[in-house]
Amino acid sequence: MGFERIFSYNLGREAGVTAEQVRKDFSQFGIRGKKKGEYCIEELLDNLNDIFGKNEQEDVILVGMGNIGKALARYECGFVKKRKYIIAAFDIDPSKYKKNADVQVLPMEMMPRFIRDNGITVAIIAVPGISAQDVCNQLIDCGIRGIMNFAPIILKAPPEIVIDNINLCNSLEGVIHCAKRGKDDFGCE
């Protein structure tokens, strides 16, 4: 849109917080504005991307090459653009090994060594619910610290492990519920 500068009150309005809060948060991360909370947009974006590690390359692994796993392995336009690479997938089904051109698919037995040799710290779980907790335990034993979980169960893990549960059924049910009852209903934003 051609804008070069933005004010803390613009950002606060969009984020639903006060301009003061925006300036305070930014200054905690060493982002200083010009007079009156004015920021250069390009500089600000660079700073924010650095803080959130958006520019850093990161290799992750994927466990489970079912429908969701395959879609994620092919989700290049999204992950690769952001320098997040699924460098290997693991599955118990031998028919899946190497057949998929999008990513190398390896046997589960090779996972522990692969994680250690490549210093992987983040994994995506896309196995059925029944085996997800077992996979989660194995991953943590191998040194994984962060998990994006597509299995429809809530994984149990030590408190220091970061888990993002993406439960597609619950999300869809939530949208249906709120669309039918209206946003003012319990649990709907």
Next chain:
Amino acid sequence: MGFERIFSYNLGREAGVTAEQVRKDFSQFGIRGKKKGEYCIEELLDNLNDIFGKNEQEDVILVGMGNIGKALARYECGFVKKRKYIIAAFDIDPSKYKKNADVQVLPMEMMPRFIRDNGITVAIIAVPGISAQDVCNQLIDCGIRGIMNFAPIILKAPPEIVIDNINLCNSLEGVIHCAKRGKDDFGCE
């Protein structure tokens, strides 16, 4: 595990709220316990499933039969078990029409009529980011009230429309960020 009854303090502890809050919330929905906040588990589950519409059948449509769309169309184990059916998918690419056995794939031009004829109120968007807002506008014009959005953009919609943005890149970046910096860092739970 064989339990038949549960107490409000058990539920409160798991949910991170007080037993009083559990009883208050339940009573607002007409769920009454026995003495001292004791609930019959089976009855309670039935009541909760009713309140959240978990037992109701619901037909939804899917827009976009790319990698994510295809995976969702095949995600039977999840959606069908919960009586949520993707009854049709829409795409601009004629090569996708009817080829996919998991769900009927129809041209975009047929979408408005299909939505109206079938009384659909909820849709899943799995098109590229560049066309997602346009699809969203069309859906709302046709009467859609709830959208589960997999396109990596934040959709603009009137306040009464329910939108659940499932941004896979942001989720993965969030897990990576928090796994690296530790859970105590800004924005990590």
